Amino acid sequence: MLLVVAAALIDPEGRVLVQKRPEGKPMPGLWEFPGGKIEAGESPEAALARELREELGITLDADALTPAAFASEALGERHLVLLLYVLRDWDGVPEAHHASALDWVRPGDMRALAMPPADVPLVDALERLLD
Helix, strand or coil, X not given: CEEEEEEXXXXXXXXXXXXXXXXXXXXXXXXXXXXXXCCCCCCHHHHHHHHHXXXXXXXXXXXXXXXXXXXXXXXXXXXXXXXXXXXXXXXXXXXXXXXXXXXXXXXXXXXXXXXXXXXXXXXXXXHXXXX
């Protein structure tokens, strides 16, 4: 079992931040929600705060994370469980530290993006949540 956390950062205009996976990583060129693996001994919220600091250079209060949805997806010999949180309040300006690009998109426009299989069902859940 591979436990992963991700965030849907929502800006004041209702757009969601997505990042593009870089070359040299699995699924290069696909757009995804920022986040990453939960390390041993970490809570999901602590892991997401750490990942967003590493990936985007932002800081946040873990209490600002709102659980939104999850996805479950076979991933080769492993099984991925992806926990998605909504975040509307953070400190700093997101920058692509590990991704090849960042983009702010409306939830309805996310369907047109090539995304990893586990992220795809989260788009519908997120759109329902933000309507």
